[in-house]
Amino acid sequence: MHLILFLGFGAVCVAGAVNLLVQRHPINSALSLVVVMGALAGEYLLLGAEFLAAVQVIVYAGAIMVLFVFVIMLLNAGVEERTKGSRIALLFGVPGMLIGSVLVAWVLLTHSNTGEVAVGALPGPPKVIAQLLFHEFLLPFEVTSVLVLIAIMGAVVLASKPGPIPPGKKEE
Amino acid sequence: MVPLSYYLLLGGILFACGVTGFLIKRNIISIFLSIELMLNGVNLSFVAFAAQWHALSGQVFVFFVMVVAAAEATVGLAIIIAVFRTRETLNVDQVNLLKL
Amino acid sequence: MTNSLNLWLIPLLPLIGAAINGLLGKKFSRQTVVSVALAFCGAAFAMALFVAARFSSLTLPHIESVAPWIRVGSFQVDFAFYLDQLSIVMLLVVTGVGFLIHIYSVGYMWEEGGFYRFFAYLNLFMFFMLTLVLASNYLLMFIGWEGVGLASYLLIGFWFTKDSAASAGKKAFIVNRIGDFGFLIALFLLIKHFGSLNFAEVFQSIAPLPPEAAAGTLTAIGLLLMLGACGKSAQIPLYIWLPDAMEGPTPVSALIHAATMVTAGVYMVSRSHVIFDRAPSALAVVAIIGTLTAFFAATIGICQTDIKKVLAYSTVSQLGYMFMACGVGAFSMGVFHLMTHAFFKGLLFLAAGSVIHAVGGEQDMRKMGGLRTKIPWTFWTMTAATFAIAGFPPFAGFFSKDAILWQAYSSPYGSWVYWLIGVITAFLTSFYMFRQWFLTFFGEYRGEAEHEHDAHGTGHDSSSHGHGGIHESPKVMLVPLVILAVLSVIGGWIGSERFGGFLAPVFHFALPAAASGHSEPALSEGVLTVISVLVALLGFGLAWLLYYRRPQLPKQIAQALGSFYDAVLNKYYVDEIYATLFVKPLVDGSTRILWHGVDQNVIDAGLNGSADGAREVSDTVRHMQSGNLRSYAGWIAAGAAVVIAYMIWMGTR
Numbered sequence: 032m033h034l035i036l037f038l039g040f041g042a043v044c045v046a047g048a049v050n051l052l053v054q055r056h057p058i059n060s061a062l063s064l065v066v067v068m069g070a071l072a073g074e075y076l077l078l079g080a081e082f083l084a085a086v087q088v089i090v091y092a093g094a095i096m097v098l099f100v101f102v103i104m105l106l107n108a109g110v111e112e113r114t115k116g117s118r119i120a121l122l123f124g125v126p127g128m129l130i131g132s133v134l135v136a137w138v139l140l141t142h143s144n145t146g147e148v149a150v151g152a153l154p155g156p157p158k159v160i161a162q163l164l165f166h167e168f169l170l171p172f173e174v175t176s177v178l179v180l181i182a183i184m185g186a187v188v189l190a191s192k193p194g195p196i197p198p199g200k201k202e203e
Numbered sequence: 204m205v206p207l208s209y210y211l212l213l214g215g216i217l218f219a220c221g222v223t224g225f226l227i228k229r230n231i232i233s234i235f236l237s238i239e240l241m242l243n244g245v246n247l248s249f250v251a252f253a254a255q256w257h258a259l260s261g262q263v264f265v266f267f268v269m270v271v272a273a274a275e276a277t278v279g280l281a282i283i284i285a286v287f288r289t290r291e292t293l294n295v296d297q298v299n300l301l302k303l
Numbered sequence: 304m305t306n307s308l309n310l311w312l313i314p315l316l317p318l319i320g321a322a323i324n325g326l327l328g329k330k331f332s333r334q335t336v337v338s339v340a341l342a343f344c345g346a347a348f349a350m351a352l353f354v355a356a357r358f359s360s361l362t363l364p365h366i367e368s369v370a371p372w373i374r375v376g377s378f379q380v381d382f383a384f385y386l387d388q389l390s391i392v393m394l395l396v397v398t399g400v401g402f403l404i405h406i407y408s409v410g411y412m413w414e415e416g417g418f419y420r421f422f423a424y425l426n427l428f429m430f431f432m433l434t435l436v437l438a439s440n441y442l443l444m445f446i447g448w449e450g451v452g453l454a455s456y457l458l459i460g461f462w463f464t465k466d467s468a469a470s471a472g473k474k475a476f477i478v479n480r481i482g483d484f485g486f487l488i489a490l491f492l493l494i495k496h497f498g499s500l501n502f503a504e505v506f507q508s509i510a511p512l513p514p515e516a517a518a519g520t521l522t523a524i525g526l527l528l529m530l531g532a533c534g535k536s537a538q539i540p541l542y543i544w545l546p547d548a549m550e551g552p553t554p555v556s557a558l559i560h561a562a563t564m565v566t567a568g569v570y571m572v573s574r575s576h577v578i579f580d581r582a583p584s585a586l587a588v589v590a591i592i593g594t595l596t597a598f599f600a601a602t603i604g605i606c607q608t609d610i611k612k613v614l615a616y617s618t619v620s621q622l623g624y625m626f627m628a629c630g631v632g633a634f635s636m637g638v639f640h641l642m643t644h645a646f647f648k649g650l651l652f653l654a655a656g657s658v659i660h661a662v663g664g665e666q667d668m669r670k671m672g673g674l675r676t677k678i679p680w681t682f683w684t685m686t687a688a689t690f691a692i693a694g695f696p697p698f699a700g701f702f703s704k705d706a707i708l709w710q711a712y713s714s715p716y717g718s719w720v721y722w723l724i725g726v727i728t729a730f731l732t733s734f735y736m737f738r739q740w741f742l743t744f745f746g747e748y749r750g751e752a753e754h755e756h757d758a759h760g761t762g763h764d765s766s767s768h769g770h771g772g773i774h775e776s777p778k779v780m781l782v783p784l785v786i787l788a789v790l791s792v793i794g795g796w797i798g799s800e801r802f803g804g805f806l807a808p809v810f811h812f813a814l815p816a817a818a819s820g821h822s823e824p825a826l827s828e829g830v831l832t833v834i835s836v837l838v839a840l841l842g843f844g845l846a847w848l849l850y851y852r853r854p855q856l857p858k859q860i861a862q863a864l865g866s867f868y869d870a871v872l873n874k875y876y877v878d879e880i881y882a883t884l885f886v887k888p889l890v891d892g893s894t895r896i897l898w899h900g901v902d903q904n905v906i907d908a909g910l911n912g913s914a915d916g917a918r919e920v921s922d923t924v925r926h927m928q929s930g931n932l933r934s935y936a937g938w939i940a941a942g943a944a945v946v947i948a949y950m951i952w953m954g955t956r
Contacts, residue, residue: 074250086266090273102280122937130948131947139215185278225940300930
């Protein structure tokens with residue numbers, strides 16, 4: 032049962048990912064990514080990470096992807112045209128990636144003596160996560176909050192329209 | 204009882220798709236989407252390992268990855284907007300002013 | 304060391320004079336420069352006389368240590384000065400003749416440029432020479448040795464804008480250096496075997512040693528010291544610099560290349576007699592070199608046409624006599640001849656300078672003649688010197704040369720071969736000196752200075768003289784000539800026995816039991832003396848015949864002798880042989896191997912190559928910076944794949 036569910040969600044993930052590659056319009060790719068994230072949330076649930084599944088849907092799919100869709104619509108990105116690509120990417124990147132992934136898959140399937148995971152294997156309610164977050168991981172937590180603050184400020188500055196040049200600064 | 208390696212394989216496939224998209228896509232926003240896909244693949248591996256070792260810090264780490272991904276997406280999109288304003292295009296091949 | 308004589312003042316005073324003239328002389332008037340130079344040199348001479356006056360009250364050898372210098376473990380060398388009979392003789396000769404030449408130079412160089420420079424260099428030379436003579440250890444002597452070489456270079460190349468003068472200076476210095484190399488190795492051997500360079504200690508250590516039968520340390524040291532002496536005192540094979548050194552002003556030739564510097568080699572060999580006494584092979588080499596050089600140089604001298612070159616070869620020849628004397632163990636006779644030679648050779652050079660000055664710069668004897676009546680003072684002083692060098696009694700040269708020839712014949716280390724060659728050389732000496740005498744002063748005047756001449760300027764002032772006609776030199780030049788002429792006459796009257804006796808305490812370490820099997824000399828001293836005088840007269844007679852009575856004969860003889868004459872005229876092509884054997888291969892090898900091979904192809908190529916390589920690498924790498932985002936992405940992916948593969952490989956090992 033566990034396996035069937037896993038394969039189901041996994042198939043949806045992979046389909047969404049391949050669709051993201053295939054689609055020419057970025058909005059279609061963005062929506063495929065949302066599908067992937069939803070399926071991933073299902074995987075997390077299978078592993079017993081409920082809090083994380085919820086956060087994935089709320090934050091990742093619900094906020095970040097929405098941001099992406101907003102930008103795509105703001106910039107009126109159209110179907111991407113065929114222009115000259117990079118030979119390097121085709122020559123090195125794709126084979127490299129293929130080889131890398133084949134290697135990893137081979138290793139995973141044959142050599143790794145990892146065990147099996149049960150459904151809901153991860154312990155604990157969100158309370159335990161919160162305790163971890165605020166005890167051992169307090170410093171990263173605070174630092175990431177500062178990081179988010181900086182990101183907000185950066186985004187505001189970068190995306191704002193350049194304002195009128197104050198008088199007297201033109202000679203500099 | 205699913206072997207852990209299946210989860211890792213799934214994460215690997217997602218990651219590989221992300222890299223491929225990163226390499227072949229011409230629209231800069233599509234490239235960003237591929238990067239997010241990569242991050243998701245990695246997140247899955249983290250959680251899978253956390254489940255195996257019964258260590259909650261794997262989950263917490265995924266939490267931080269998501270936060271950082273959010274910050275990065277924000278700033279990246281802001282940059283794209285700024286570049287779009289000047290270059291009027293989203294084609295990554297035409298943003299090549301840095302060439303020698 | 305009862306009371307200090309302040310010996311250190313004697314070298315120091317000329318050094319101060321050199322410093323003052325060298326640093327400030329450009330702004331001084333000529334009178335000031337002269338006063339400074341003469342004052343300090345004269346002060347050194349006065350101090351030498353003062354020391355001589357106190358001489359009998361001293362315990363000898365008198366050593367004064369002024370300051371410590373090198374103290375390394377048990378090896379110790381100080382700034383110390385050494386006074387004994389040998390030093391006092393050298394001291395008086397150097398300061399006395401030097402002072403006279405300083406006075407002469409005032410007149411000779413009056414109209415030359417670089418006046419202050421000349422006197423600064425002269426004083427500098429005096430400083431180094433006095434250091435050499437008064438040094439109490441080989442290292443301080445070596446400083447003086449090198450320093451006189453330096454001063455010689457500076458003074459030979461005094462008119463450095465002239466190519467030949469600059470080259471002559473370089474040649475002198477480089478050839479000297481070859482000799483110095485031998486001297487240095489000898490010093491190293493001394494340190495290694497005797498642990499010290501101080502005369503007192505070294506001689507004490509060597510004194511108890513027996514003479515070496517086979518070649519050993521002392522022979523090596525002796526031969527190497529002789530190599531140094533060959534360089535400094537212009538013996539075979541390093542004599543080639545002395546004739547070229549005539550490019551310098553005539554007072555320089557007189558002072559350095561007749562009276563003082565070239566005698567440094569003889570002084571050094573005499574000072575090291577303890578070593579040579581115990582190394583019979585080295586002593587024999589010294590005698591052979593001296594004898595051969597004396598003969599060889601004399602044969603070249605008879606064909607020279609430049610008045611100064613004749614004297615240069617004569618100097619080489621007379622130095623050969625001194626080394627011959629040292630080589631047969633008669634060191635004090637060598638020093639005796641050194642003293643008389645300083646008088647008459649110095650006088651000969653100064654008088655030659657006076658002649659050159661009189662005829663307005665001409666140095667070729669074929670263009671002189673009949674000057675006897677026009678420059679009488681010069682004539683009479685030069686006559687005195689010529690008779691002295693030829694060995695006529697009762698002039699100075701007769702006593703010293705005769706003593707040498709007698710010792711060469713009768714000494715346990717001597718042999719009749721040395722004597723015979725010495726006698727033939729005496730004949731040649733007399734011949735070429737009187738040839739010069741006749742050509743210069745007798746017959747018809749063959750030059751052009753009678754009319755308003757154009758400047759020939761070979762060596763002397765090249766600007767127009769403005770005197771017009773042949774004239775006697777000013778008094779400032781004549782007074783030293785007269786004084787030296789007097790000395791040339793009476794200088795030998797002290798006699799060789801008394802002189803030898805005076806110097807005997809210096810050489811008392813000397814001669815252990817002589818080589819056995821030497822029989823009593825067959826001829827007595829009187830007979831040999833008569834032969835010497837006869838030979839001198841023969842030389843005079845032949846010169847009179849060829850250059851006075853029948854002046855057309857020399858040319859016929861020269862043509863009859865053909866290529867042999869040409870060889871002698873061209874100094875046996877020795878310079879050319881050296882150039883082919885040593886100089887050219889050295890220069891070629893240096894150019895090909897060191898310059899092209901190492902400097903250009905290795906060092907420069909390495910430097911340029913690394914710069915080029917950096918440029919090429921960056922040329923290749925810059926294509927990575929294409930501005931194309933997707934190629935960047937491609938590289939990133941490829942790199943990540945490599946890292947992952949590596950980690951997998953490491954993990955599965």
